Amino acid sequence: MRTCSVDALRATPRLAAAALSLAASLTAHAAPAAPPASAASVAERKELYEGKCGGCHSVDANRIGPLHRGVVGRKVGSVKDFNYSPALKSLGGVWTPERLDAWLTNPQAVAPGTAMFFMVDDASQRAAIIAYLKSVSP
């Protein structure tokens, strides 16, 4: 009986430690996934934008592609001094989040012959990038 209870006493702290470290790792994993508007996710969206689009676009300057500030709600092909392809120039309408989603899924399907070929296959990445574009639009 005595050995038994000693074993139990020895085992308990180990169990408690295991439970604590499990709880700690669960908390650590849960934290970054928290509310979508947290500072961390804003930074992550910007990073995703820079990584995927930054090779050709920037928010405030025309590069290989047109500048993006104000793009949500902006007329398609309307940035001054950017030399659009005829395909994009003649597309018409305004960039909505839905339209941007289709564009990023496959620009050639939206405006056949456009000079943009880059696609984002992952829907959650498209959503994060569009959320970022919204954040730099009025």
Ligand code: HEC
């Ligand atoms: C390899 C270069 C390249 C990459 C990468 C790229 N684009 Fe483009 N993008 C272009 C070019 C070039 C145009 C102009 C297309 C035209 O004139 O037909 C364009 C046009 C656009 C337009 C139309 C803007 C307007 O004023 O009508 C949007 C919106 C856009 N890109 C979003 C994005 C986003 C968001 C990403 C990142 C996920 C991205 N692009 C990645 C080259 C690129």
